[in-house]
Amino acid sequence: MAPAQQTPGAPPVEVPPADAATDQPIVSDAEFDAALPALSDDINAPLEAMPAPADTAQATPDDVLTPVAQAEPDLVAPLPTLGSYDTTPPIELADTDDEKTVVIRYDTDVRGLDAIEATGLFNGLSALKEGDGEAANAAMVAARGREDEALAVRLMKSKGYYDGTAISTIEQPAAGDTNGRIKAIVSATPGKVYTLSSVTITADPVTPPDLLRRELPLVVGDRIEADRVQGAEANLALKLPQQGYPFITLGQRDILLDDAKWTGDYTLPVDTGPRSSFGSYSTEGKLAFDAEHVGVLARFKQGELYDNRKVDDLRQALVATGLFSTVSVEPVRTGTPGPDGTEQVNLLVRQQAGPPRSLAGSLGYSTGQGFTAEGSFTHRNAFRPEGALIGTIIAGTQAQGASGTFRRMNAGKRDRTVTLTASANHSNYDAFDAFTGTVSGRISYDSTPIWQKKFSYAYGFELTGTNESVYDFSTLQRERRTYGIFALPGQVLFDRSDSLLNPTKGYRLKLSVSPETAVSGGVKPYARVLVEGSIYQAVSDSIVLAGRIRAGTIPGIDRDDLAPSRRYYGGGGGSVRGYGYQRLGPFDPNGDPVGGRSINEFSLEARYRFGDYGIVPFIDGGNAYEGIMPKGQDLRYGAGIGGRFYTNFGPMRVDVATPLNPREGDGKVALYISIGQAF
Incomplete structure (x- = not known):
């Protein structure tokens, strides 16, 4: 044992010598055990109160247990309600928009990320940058800096720098700096790239x-x-x-x-799963048509190697029918062997047929044609699959009529359409006044927004009976004649443009031929031929130059033996703008157009688009002629400017034009409102 230390100036302390008596216990074990209270065998019983000392007179305050409620009344008091607490956030979390909150302004300096081209991405995700250079206090700036440290490390790893480190620091304003802005610095060290x-x-x-x-x-x-x-x-x-x-x-x-x-x-x-080929089709849900018709829409055959691009095309074709509210196509394993060691896949088409009936309407105006309103009712699946019934009514200032149409889309082949139409119309124009009834049929193989084809065609028949006003040059007066016309119209189109509705590059060539026979005091066969070409060229991201030429002829019949409604006329929104509808061509002595057997036209446009809007300056030219060969002379020109509003179904068009070399009786301004580009 070390000797006891004595404090200087203190009285000496005597340490008794160690002997046997000092090694004896102060309280024996027997006395200690006897002093312990008896314990109950029930561990769940409440604790008994500690007994007070036998000699209460000699008890001290420490010997008596004071009840908790008396010693600490707060411990037994009921808890306060939540609404009584002060929920004001600490200043480092407070809204910095509060005028009473102290705002610290700072600049952010990012270092080391330019070398790995990550600064731009960092700035887009940075907490410091997101704070717009303002924080409640320096602690908030430091917290944002720590977030950006981790961000910088993640970005470096994403670039292949897995040993990259980053550190953030806060730099106080320099002495004498009146700006008062602190600087938050994020320094990144990419290291070696992996x-x-x-x-x-x-x-x-x-x-x-x-x-x-x-x-x-x-x-x-x-x-x-x-x-x-x-x-x-x-x-x-x-x-x-x-x-x-x-x-x-x-x-x-x-x-x-x-x-x-x-x-x-x-x-x-x-x-990888099994190598697969196309197999069968199946359908489930509320069906618009069965699995057999799904196969008509597919652009692949059974046994071909599976290609999900063709499945996506099938899904788009199903959507384009307009018969579904929802539709999906999913490949399903069959376990059935296919060609070349493949496994056949069943395409499960989940359908939810939508409402098949719809109403539609359109309204247009052009000088010479006046207002034209058209409404239609369509049942798209009246005769499954895809057999539609369409009723149409036309109510215009110069044209009225009604028609009924049966149309079957994808008739035995995708994008092949069969149409049968019966119509009755009245047309009252300067060129003629006609009451016409027509029965026609048409088979066409058409381009669609899903599949724009390089080559498409149409052919059919037309049986027309018409009663029309016609000027008789032998009697020098107008009279009414009735014509019976049977025609076999056909058309081929070669299309290398990039869009059906709004092309910006490419070209189109179209040939229309219609052998016809007219019966009016005799049988007179003839043919109507029309050739048209258009070209589109983008000169910038916003400007497209577009051009069109058209030429037509009707050989085999004299003009005056031809029904006025079958002749060629120039002028109007789809022809030479600036002139009234059908106002270009020969006139009778009364100044009314009588049409001709040939026509030529051209149009040039500069289509400038900005967003959903566009401006289109244009110039048109052309004329119609009595003979069967169009001439290069006597051309009439019109020029103007148009506005476009581009929608998802095509541009809405408003054109204003004026004739450049007008004749007597031509108006000074012509207005055209319609849907779609002029060509």
Whole structure:
């Protein structure tokens, strides 16, 4: 034992010598055990009160237990309600828009990310940048800086810099700086970039054997960048279903980094599923048509190698019928062997037929034609599949009529349409006044917004009876004649433009031929021929130059033996703008147009578009002639400007034009309002 230390100036302390008596216990074990209170055998029984000392007179305050309620009354008091608490946030969390809140302004300085081209991405995600240079206090600025430290590290790793570090600091304003803005600095140190040392795909054999490696564009030496790796995997998941593997599933990639060599071993597990070919179709849900008609819409045959692009095309064709509120196409395994070792896939079409009936209307105006209002009622699936009934009424200032049409879309072949129409119309123009009844049929193979075809065609028949006013040059007066006309119209179109509704490049060539026979005091066969070409060329992102030429002839019949409604006329919104409808061509002595057997026209437009709007200056020219050959002389010109409002179904058009070399009786201004470009 160390000797006792004595404080200087204190009286000496005597330490008794150690002997046997000092080693005896102060309280014996027996006495201690006897002093313990008896315990109950029931562990759940309440504790008994501690007994007071036998000699209460000698008890001290420490010997008596004071009840809790008396010693600490707050401990037994009821808790206050939540509404009584002060919920005002601390100043570092307070809304900085509060005028009473102290605002610290700061500038953000990002260093080290320019070298890896990550500064722009950092600025878009930064907490400091999002704060717009304002915070409640320095603690908030520091917290944002710590968030941006982690952001900078994530961005560096996404660029392949897995050893990158970042630190944020706050720099106080320099002495004498009256600006008072602190500077938040985020400094990044990318370090060395990691590259791929190996690329491994674990999968069952595929056909062709190099398919997986070919469609996963990662090679040894590539940087281990997140965008590069994810893009390569997305390409694999995209291309395999296009080449016979619709059930491919990518597993979780593994990249084992070697920080001594700054490289990584990349491994990707892939479950390709069976190599598949197209098989059967099935449908479920509220059906608009059956599985057999689904096969008509498909642009592939049974046994062809599976390609999900063709499945997407089928889905779009189903949507384009307008018969569904929802529709989906899903490949389903069948286990049935197909050609070339494939497994046939069943395409399950889940349908939810929508309302088949619709009402539509349109309104237009042009000088010479006046107002034209058209309304229609359509039942798109009255005769399944896709057999529509259409009723149309035309009510205009110069044209009235009604028609009924049966139309079957995708009739035995995708995009082939069969149409039967019966109509009765009255047309009252300067050129003629006609009451006409027509029965016609047409078969067409048309372009659609889903599948714009290079080559399309139409052919059919037309049986027309018409009573028309016609000027008789032999009697020098107008009279009414009745004509019976039988025609076999046909049309072919070669289309290399980039859009059906609003082309910006390419060209179109169209030929229309209609052999006809007119019966009016005799049988007179003839033919109506019309050739038209248009071209479109973009000269900038917002300007497209467009041009059109048209020429037509009607050989085999004299003009005066031809029904006025079958002759050629120039002028109007789809012809030479600036002149009234059908006002170009020969006139009778009364100054009314009588039409001709030939026509030529041209149009030039500069289509300037800005957003959903456009401005189109244009010039048109042309004329109609009595003979069967159009002439290059006597052309009439019109010029003007138009406005366009572009919608998802095509542009709405308003054109204002004036004739440049008018004749007596031509108006000074012509107005045209319609839907679609002029050509």
